[in-house]
Amino acid sequence: xxxxxxxxxxxxxxxxxxxxxxxxxxxxxxxxxxxxxxxxxxxxxxxxxxxxxxxxxxxxxxxxxxxxxxxxxxxxxxxxxxxxxxxxxxxxxxxxxxxxxxxxxxxxxxxxxx
Amino acid sequence: xxxxxxxxxxxxxxxxxxxxxxxxxxxxxxxxxxxxxxxxxxxxxxxxxxxxxxxxxxxxxxxxxxxxxxxxxxxxxxxxxxxxxxxxxxxxxxxxxxxxxxxxxxxxxxxxx
Numbered sequence: 001x002x003x004x005x006x007x008x009x010x011x012x013x014x015x016x017x018x019x020x021x022x023x024x025x026x027x028x029x030x031x032x033x034x035x036x037x038x039x040x041x042x043x044x045x046x047x048x049x050x051x052x053x054x055x056x057x058x059x060x061x062x063x064x065x066x067x068x069x070x071x072x073x074x075x076x077x078x079x080x081x082x083x084x085x086x087x088x089x090x091x092x093x094x095x096x097x098x099x100x101x102x103x104x105x106x107x108x109x110x111x112x113x114x
Numbered sequence: 115x116x117x118x119x120x121x122x123x124x125x126x127x128x129x130x131x132x133x134x135x136x137x138x139x140x141x142x143x144x145x146x147x148x149x150x151x152x153x154x155x156x157x158x159x160x161x162x163x164x165x166x167x168x169x170x171x172x173x174x175x176x177x178x179x180x181x182x183x184x185x186x187x188x189x190x191x192x193x194x195x196x197x198x199x200x201x202x203x204x205x206x207x208x209x210x211x212x213x214x215x216x217x218x219x220x221x222x223x224x225x226x227x
Contacts, residue, residue, distance in 0.1 A: 009154070034215070043118070043204050043218030044157070089157060101147050101172060102216060106156035 003027050004092050006105035015114045019077040023090030023105055028071065030092040034102065035064060035075050038087045047088070048075070080112045116140055120205050120219035127195040127226045135190040135222050137205030145208045146188040147216070150174065150201040157204065163188055195226045 005024045013019045023033070031052040036044040050057040050064045050073065057064050063076045077084055090105040121136045139146065147162035149172075159172030163182040177199060179191040188207075192199060202223050206216040 006156075036218075041221070043206075043220050045218065046215040049215070091157075094159075101145075101159050101162045103159070103173075104149075104157040106154060 002105070003030075003094075003103055004090055004105040006088075006090055006108050008108050009106070010109040010111070012111045012113060013080045015082055015112055016079045019075075019080045019084065019110055019112065021075040021077075021088050021090075021108050021110065023073045023075075025071050025073075025092060027092070028068075029095075032093055033064070033066065033073050034091045035062075036089040036091060036104075038089065038107070044089060077110075080110075082112050082114050085110055085112045118205055118207055118217050118219035120203075120222050122222060123220070125222060125224050127192075127224065129196060129226060131195050132191070132193050133195065135192075135203055135205075135224070137188045137190065137219060138186050139188075139205075139207040139217070140186065141207060141209070141217065142185060143207035143209050143217075144185065145210060145216075146182065147172070147206050148178070148180065148188070148190045149204045149206065151204060151221075152201050160190065160203075192224075195224075197226045200224060200226045 003026050034049040035047040037047045038044040048059050048062050066073045087107045087109045089107045091102040094100045094103045118139045144165045148160040149157040158174050161180040163169045169180050202221050204221050205219045208216040
């Protein structure tokens, strides 16, 4: 059973507009979340993270929002650029303590149209 | 500083053949892991290691073996390849677990016929 869910396999956005990528999780014990970006034929690269003690974290054009009561987080990209076209993965530590790997969602493919 | 390197980039195997996917990192990271990426399935954890001599199973470990004799290297072995193991394999490392940023290698695309 997937603990991190990205229910939209793809998203298409016009250049300059906002891109909103969504992620839901089932484990209320998760306390840290990460977004990774992946281009074709490359490995994923870290984009931005958020701790559960915050509800927002911003880094340039990228902002992640966390709604703990809804077990939902979203990644906002403003303004969207063609170079943002990639697959975006949401991830969380599998367990809340100790040595634990990350569990990833299935990813959302973002296409930014010029 | 090469980061995480993986070899080979591409490999074609016949069913039943064995091979080892190599992964090395030069960042002195304790934690290393192997993932496979399949269409519509995202990244699924195969095996991981929290340090030299310590490994554990992830979500999809069947058909794969790992060992961690040094901090730098974390090879993934397929003892008897099956078509279901056709996938893109990624190795990752991080300085600590529990949510630290992971650094991924470029991937190995494996086809089993």
